[in-house]
Amino acid sequence: MQQENRIVIDNMEHVMNLFGKFDENIKVIEQTFNVNIINRGTEIKIAGLGNIELATKTVLKLLEIAKRGEIINLQTVNYIISLVLEDSPQDLEKILEDVIIVTARGKYVKCKTFGQKEYIEAIKKNEIVFGIGPAGTGKTYLAIAMAVKFLKEKKIGRIILTRPAVEAGERLGFLPGDLQEKINPYLRPLYDALYDILGVDTFQKYMENGIIEVAPLAYMRGRTLDDCFIILDEAQNTTPEQMKMFLTRFGYGSRIVVTGDLTQIDLSPEKMSGLKQVTHILKDIDGIEFVYFTHKDVVRHRLVTEIIKAYDKYDNGKR
Numbered sequence: 001m002q003q004e005n006r007i008v009i010d011n012m013e014h015v016m017n018l019f020g021k022f023d024e025n026i027k028v029i030e031q032t033f034n035v036n037i038i039n040r041g042t043e044i045k046i047a048g049l050g051n052i053e054l055a056t057k058t059v060l061k062l063l064e065i066a067k068r069g070e071i072i073n074l075q076t077v078n079y080i081i082s083l084v085l086e087d088s089p090q091d092l093e094k095i096l097e098d099v100i101i102v103t104a105r106g107k108y109v110k111c112k113t114f115g116q117k118e119y120i121e122a123i124k125k126n127e128i129v130f131g132i133g134p135a136g137t138g139k140t141y142l143a144i145a146m147a148v149k150f151l152k153e154k155k156i157g158r159i160i161l162t163r164p165a166v167e168a169g170e171r172l173g174f175l176p177g178d179l180q181e182k183i184n185p186y187l188r189p190l191y192d193a194l195y196d197i198l199g200v201d202t203f204q205k206y207m208e209n210g211i212i213e214v215a216p217l218a219y220m221r222g223r224t225l226d227d228c229f230i231i232l233d234e235a236q237n238t239t240p241e242q243m244k245m246f247l248t249r250f251g252y253g254s255r256i257v258v259t260g261d262l263t264q265i266d267l268s269p270e271k272m273s274g275l276k277q278v279t280h281i282l283k284d285i286d287g288i289e290f291v292y293f294t295h296k297d298v299v300r301h302r303l304v305t306e307i308i309k310a311y312d313k314y315d316n317g318k319r
Contacts, residue, residue: 019039025073116142128255155317156229
């Protein structure tokens with residue numbers, strides 16, 4: 001027997017935000033719960049033979065997010081659906097309250113998932129944090145946002161971002177230019193995030209003044225880094241020796257964030273990943289926290305989440 005629920009609405013802009021471009025958001029909810037969702041004037045009608053209650057709960061949660069001025073996209077819809085299906089008591093609205101930083105273009109950088117919220121809280125409370133998980137979960141971008149926040153609040157004096165240049169052998173030699181020009185392609189994602197958060201002019205001024213340094217991991221050897229926010233990106237491609245070398249650069253007044261994805265190790269098979277090893281060595285040390293992201297924390301296109309889930313299923317099957 002067909003049932004129906006009705007939700008009274010008082011703002012058509014919130015409804016337009018909820019439905020999305022060409023009703024793409026609503027179509028996902030309809031397909032998931034086998035219902036029909038129709039906007040009729042001052043109310044939304046949810047009817048059908050499927051799970052009316054869960055569909056209604058999803059719509060109500062999304063409307064609450066819309067009322068906070070947030071743009072609802074497919075990633076938000078799918079994340080709310082996953083919370084509703086798990087009957088999670090957590091409210092996504094709570095993590096949207098805190099603004100990490102405002103970018104040069106006036107964009108508010110906020111957490112979008114509970115995994116991201118846990119990550120940000122860990123960075124606030126601990127001197128060394130490892131963010132481990134799949135691509136698209138915001139590990140690097142949020143770490144850089146926090147680094148800029150610490151810099152603006154004068155909690156640190158410099159930001160240092162580094163990556164291992166895995167191809168530092170023969171393939172790198174074929175690239176044109178001097179050493180810095182050869183290395184720049186490996187550091188490009190870090191530059192992109194800094195451009196977005198700081199703006200090009202501010203970023204270039206900080207680089208010229210030595211306030212921001214972007215360098216390959218090899219440049220860290222022999223240094224002691226005090227009063228810095230240091231980010232090691234793509235850490236799954238470090239060797240155990242490189243990881244130990246990097247972590248022992250840690251100085252007074254500094255913060256370290258290490259990010260990586262253990263499913264995307266580019267080292268040769270005979271080499272162990274330094275990130276994989278360190279999860280066992282440092283797991284019980286006070287002041288060091290490991291935050292693990294899952295496919296639920298992916299904030300890129302919906303298909304990225306599906307691809308990660310498919311690979312996880314494949315890898316689990318092989319094991």
